[in-house]
Amino acid sequence: MALIITDDCINCDVCEPECPNGAISQGEEIYVIDPNLCTECVGHYDEPQCQLVCPVDCIPLDPAHVESPEELMEKYRILTGKA
Secondary structure: OOEOOOOOOOOOOOOHHHOOOOOEEEOOOOEEEOOOOOOOOOOOOOOOHHHHHOOOOOOOEOOOOOOOHHHHHHHHHHHHOOO
8 A cells, every 4th residue: 555644744854854745745835745656665664754753643544555575675676767
């Protein structure tokens, strides 16, 4: 699954620089996550870095973008060019 940022986001700016795939960006009101770029940090880290640094715990799994660990790893390989 990709992750999603909820309306509880306080725009603290700590999640964006932690994303190794550049999936997080400033939206119109709060930060947003591009599900096409989010791998839940699979391939980079053992757990999603944005969730670790979020002070308000507003980055859950996105049920609209369900992906298996294998699919996330394949997306990581495509995004990084690591076959």
